[in-house]
Amino acid sequence: MRPCLVVGNWKMNKTIEEAVHYVQALLPLLSGSSIEPWLAVPFTCIQPVAEAAKDSSLRIGAQNMNDATHGAFTGEIAAKMLLNAGAQFVILGHSERRMLYKEDDAFINRKVHRALQDQLRPLLCIGEKREEREQGRTHEVLQAQMTKGLEGIKKEQASQIVIAYEPVWAIGSLEPATPDLANETHRMCRQWLKELFGEEIAQQMSLIYGGSVNEDNAPALLSQPEIDGLLVGGASLTPATFSQIIHSQINKVPTP
Ligand code: PGA
Numbered sequence: 685m686r687p688c689l690v691v692g693n694w695k696m697n698k699t700i701e702e703a704v705h706y707v708q709a710l711l712p713l714l715s716g717s718s719i720e721p722w723l724a725v726p727f728t729c730i731q732p733v734a735e736a737a738k739d740s741s742l743r744i745g746a747q748n749m750n751d752a753t754h755g756a757f758t759g760e761i762a763a764k765m766l767l768n769a770g771a772q773f774v775i776l777g778h779s780e781r782r783m784l785y786k787e788d789d790a791f792i793n794r795k796v797h798r799a800l801q802d803q804l805r806p807l808l809c810i811g812e813k814r815e816e817r818e819q820g821r822t823h824e825v826l827q828a829q830m831t832k833g834l835e836g837i838k839k840e841q842a843s844q845i846v847i848a849y850e851p852v853w854a855i856g857s858l859e860p861a862t863p864d865l866a867n868e869t870h871r872m873c874r875q876w877l878k879e880l881f882g883e884e885i886a887q888q889m890s891l892i893y894g895g896s897v898n899e900d901n902a903p904a905l906l907s908q909p910e911i912d913g914l915l916v917g918g919a920s921l922t923p924a925t926f927s928q929i930i931h932s933q934i935n936k937v938p939t940p
Pocket of ligand 1: 693762854855856894896897915916917918920
């Protein structure tokens with residue numbers, strides 16, 4: 685059985701003080717859930733939040749990194765620095781990075797390799813834009829992002845990777861994918877993972893959905909057999925809504 689993950693992505697929000705208050709409010713709300721809570725916070729918050737969350741089930745991660753180990757890359761941050769600050773995972777290839785900062789699949793692929801080498805779990809995001817869906821290109825776009833993003837990854841490394849399917853049209857839009865559409869897309873993604881890494885490894889890899897997830901739609905999404913968790917932006921910004929998602933009642937439909 686794959687673990688069920690709920691990953692918060694704060695994006696560019698919260699000062700250190702706000703972040704620590706949030707975690708202090710969240711921790712008591714976590715008990716009794718079998719879902720693994722992860723939180724991707726701004727770089728400045730990683731160390732204090734990891735300290736506040738130590739001895740709890742909450743894992744702290746980053747939202748981006750560079751593929752180089754060190755050197756003359758003004759404004760960038762390396763995997764080892766994130767690890768040293770207390771991060772356990774890193775979001776890579778988020779559509780905001782792809783679109784606003786022109787990150788391409790080759791760069792994202794180098795980051796996936798670097799994260800694995802330096803013991804950070806990569807959370808690789810893929811997703812089609814609205815016009816790509818309307819042009820009937822969803823499968824082609826997702827398959828290309830996945831195969832290029834995972835190029836050269838060895839079978840024995842692959843189970844450390846989490847894939848997040850985030851349709852770009854669903855992010856911050858109040859228009860989430862329907863549970864059926866998300867499940868069907870995850871099924872297709874798992875098929876590609878089987879082609880890349882074989883049946884056994886593909887079954888161990890977590891595939892999570894993101895895009896306008898909230899406390900109301902989370903249970904239906906999580907109940908789908910191919911959806912192993914959620915990536916949550918806006919609704920992760922308050923402990924009350926994030927913890928409600930973590931406590932979603934899930935009725936997993938058996939895989940046919
Ligand atoms: P959203 O963002 O939940 O606010 O739609 C999700 C994401 O971008 O990771």
